[in-house]
Amino acid sequence: MHAALAVSLLAGSIAGALAPSPAAASEAADRAALEALDIRYQAAVKANDAATMAAILHEDFVLVSGRGQISDKAALLEEARAGRTVYERQDASERSVRVWGDTGVVTAKLWLKGRTDGEPFDYKLWYSDTYARTPRGWRYVLGQASLRLPDPP
Template identity: 55%
Template sequence: MGEQGAISREALFANERRTTYEQQDEEPGTQMVRLYGDTAVVTAKLWLKGVNSGGPFDRTLWFSDTYIRTETGWRYAFAQASLPLTPTSTSGEQ
């Protein structure tokens, strides 16, 4: 470890989880695109099903993708996802 609390790249990837997705589907009607000048933010509700080192999973979450307009077109810049939603919050309510 270099700086106090810093983790080396090797240590970070030594614990890398392997994930296999069986399903990655956007929930119809949930996608929203917002434009702010040369920046676009896309949000939607996503259903994920698969297996990782922790075992099988089946969950729904919100995600946001950010794109930047360049001279050669739109470029993917950043993404984030919510924690898994509770079963009662996946009914289409926001």
Template identity: 35%
Template sequence: MLRTLIVVSALFAVPALAQGAEEKAVLQAMVEWCAAAQKSDAAALERILLDDYTLTNSKGQISTKADDIAEAKKVDPQYELLENRDMKVRIHGNTAVVTGRTVVKGLSGGKAFSANFQFTDTLIKVQGKWRPLASHVSRVGD
């Protein structure tokens, strides 16, 4: 549950202050990634995530692209809310680092959950598209 819960991974609020085409492209990639996670869209996650993608969750556990796709196929958890906020983008060549907060709420295993996370995502520009390579999340006060 926590793997998908923190995939940072549904809908991202794109900051109005994002400047430049590359920052906007990175944020758009984040929106697509989040939408795929929220919908448990395994096929979209297959396209979006780099093959060597990893997520370090708030418990220090590491999952892979294959793990996240397998979890999406279970369609659990089901998100009522999965929203990233306060995103900041830094770009260095073909690497982008995005930091922000994620708020989630939904059902998993029939039980309600709600949590807040701080995240750092690293995306790489491959063949003109920004794709997630690594993600790290820390749970913050509920």
């Protein structure tokens, strides 16, 4: 009887040690939620969907371009509403999501292709999007984009 109980307790201890901790499960859920939110945000930009962008962007949002240009939430929403840019591509690849408590960072390579005021563009860059957990859920608080990547040879 004691041997069976000891084996049962040992098996339970091993299973418990191998099971993900609640914190790890929560972090995995946060990473999945942030990846989905960032994909949703990129799709909203491509579609010039200012309403979806507004729901995701934090009130104090700031975007810093590779050239140091700073844009806030109002500027991005106005740009989307104006519809001056028509995207053929707004595709992220090599996406990485990291979470530290109530802060998450999504990093990806972005391929942008389309027209602004009729002028074509086609280039790639890297971006890092920082999200903060708020009482209303995750919100996009800071974006930073690299300079345009060189064209492949």
